[in-house]
Amino acid sequence: MSGVLRAYRTAPPETVAPVAEGLLNRGYRISATDGATYFLKCYVDRATANRTTVLRQHRATAALAALGLPVPPPLPSADNRTVTAYGGRLFALYPWVPGSHRHGTELDPARCGELGGLLGALHGALRDICAPLRQPEAVLSAEVEETERIVLELRGLARTHRPYGPFDRLAEDRLTERLDLLATHRRRRPGPTDAPPTGWTHGDFHGLNVLYRGDTVSAVLDWDKLAPHPVAEEAVRAATLLFNDRATGVLDLVRVRHWARAYRATGAASAEQVAAAVHRVWWERLNDLWMLQWRYQRRDHRADPLFPAAAGQLTWWCQDYEQVMDAFAN
Template sequence: MHAVLARFGVDEPAAVARTEHGLLNRVWRVDAADGSRWVLKQYLDDAGHASSGAIAAQHATIAALAASGLPTVPPVAADDGRTLVLHRGRRYAVFPFVDGAPPGPLSPRAAAELGTLLGRTHAELRRIQPPVLDPGPHPGSWPTADPEQTRRTITALLGEARARAPRDPFDALAEQRLRERLVLLDAHAHRRPRGAPPAGWVHGDFHPLNLLYRGERVAAVLDWDRLGVKPVAEEAVRAATQFFCAPASGVLDLARVRAYSRAYRAASGHSPEHLGAAVHRVWWERLNDFWMLRWRYARRDDRASELFPAAAAQIVWWCEEYQQVLDAYVN
C-alpha cells in the first residue's frame, strides 16, 4: 500500500482504515503524516467496469462534471500523470477525502434540490459524453423481466428458504414474501412494459450511500463505477424510491417525491411522459427482482439482507397505490 500511495505523492500514512463503502471494491481512508486525508480505492470488479480504459474514461467524466460546478470528486494524478496505478495486478486510484455523511430525512426543499442536482447531472452528462444511439421506445429495445422466469426463480428461492438450517425469522419472512409475490405476479403479469423512455448516460448507482451531505447540502456524489448508458429517467425514479421511503415499511413520502420529480424534470428536460414510462418500468423491475435473496441463498452473502424487509414491503404497497405513485412523479 505504501508503494501505491507514494506513486500519488501521498505522504507516509499515519493511519489507514478500511471502510465499508461499496460492495464491489476495496476502499481505505488514509490519514497522512503531513495532515492531509485521502481515499485509496482498489478496483476489484472485473466485469467490464474495471478495465483500465473504462476507469480512465470514468475519471475523465468525474473531472469534467466537477469543472462544470457539480459536486464530484476527481482523482489525483500519479507520478506519470495518469489517475490509475497498476500494482501487482490490481488497479488503484486516490481521491481527496471529503467530510460529510449519508443523508438523513430530507426536507421538501432538500428533496427538490436533490432532484435539481440529478437533473443537472443528467443534462451535463448528455453534453460531455459521447452521443448515444438510442434504440427507441419499441418493445425489446431495453428488455424487461419475464414473469415466467420470475416464477421459476421464486420456486427455487422458496426451496432454499425452507431448507435453510438453522432457520431464522428472516427465512420465514422471505418465504412469506415469496408466496405473496406469486399472487402479485398472477394479478399483474399482463402489465409487462412494452417500451422505454429515452436512453443516455447515467451515474448508474445514485442512492443515499453514494452521496455525502453537510447538513441538507450535497457535498459529494461518489462511486461512479456504474457510469453507463441506460434509460435515463429510470435512474431518477429509482433514486426517489430509496431517498424517500420509510425504513421499515418502504412506503414512499409522495409529497417529497413530487417536489423532487418536479425539480428533476425542470433541470433535466425530461417530460412527464418520460417519467411515467420510467415509473412503470421500475415498478415492474421491483416486482420481478430478488437480488437480495439470491445473495443470501445462492452466494451465502448476507450483506444485502437488511435491505430486503423494506424493499419487499414497498412493492406490495406500490401495487396497491400505483396511480398515486405515478401521479407524484408526473404531475
C-alpha cells in the same frame, strides 16, 4: 498500501482505515504524515474493475467537476495517471471530502427538490461530456415466466435453509406473495419500445453515495456504474431508495413530488418520460430478486438488511400504484 501510495505526490501514510460502506469495491481512508487526508479506492468488482471502464469514469468525473458540479475527480499520480496498478489490482486516489450521509426523509421538501435538480443537472452534463449514444431500437423488460421459475427455486432454498430462522420465514412468505403479485399483474409488462430515452447515468444514485455538509451536497460519489440506461428510470429508482421508510419501504410521496418536479424542471425528462420510467421501474422491482439470490445462491448475506423494506415497498407500490405515478409525473 504504502506501495500504492508511492505512485502519488503525497506524504507517507500515517494511518489506513477501511471505509465500511459499499457492496462492490473497497475503500480506505488514508491519513498522511503531513495532515492531508485521502480516499483510496481499490477496484475489485468484476463488472467494472478494468482499466477502460475505470478511465471512462475518471474522464467523466473530472469533466463534471470542471463544470462546478459536486463530483470529486481522481488525483493524478507522479506520472500523471489516474489509475495505478499494484498487486494485480487497480487503484485510484481521491481527496477526502468532508460530509455525512443523510437519508432522504431527513431532508425538508425544498432540499428534496434541490437534490432532484442536482440529478437532473448531472444527467444533462453527462449528455454533453460523454460519448454520443444511438437510441436502442428496443429495451426489453423481465419475463414473468423466468421470474416465477426463480421464485420457486428461491422459496425452496429458503424453506430448507439451516438453521431456519425469522429471515427465512419472511423470505418464504414474501416469495409466496410474489407469485400472487406476478399472477395479478403479468399482463402489465412494459413493451420493448416503452422505455424513455437512453443516456449516460450515474448508475447507483442513493443516499450512501451522496455527502452533505449542512444542507448542501458536498459530493456525489461512487461512479463505478456509469453507463447508458433509460435516464428517467434513474430518477425514479433513486427516489425509491432515498425517500422510503427504512422499516416498511413505504415512500414519502410529498418528498417524491418535490424531487420529481425539480428533476423534470431541469429538462432531463418530460412528465411522459418519467411516467414511462415509473412503470418500468415498478415492473423491474416486481421481477427483481437479487437480494435473495445473493443470500441463497451466492451465500452472501450483505444485502439481507435491505430485503424487508424492499419487499414491503413492492407490496405497497402494487396497492398504491396510481398515487405513486401521480407523485412522480404530475
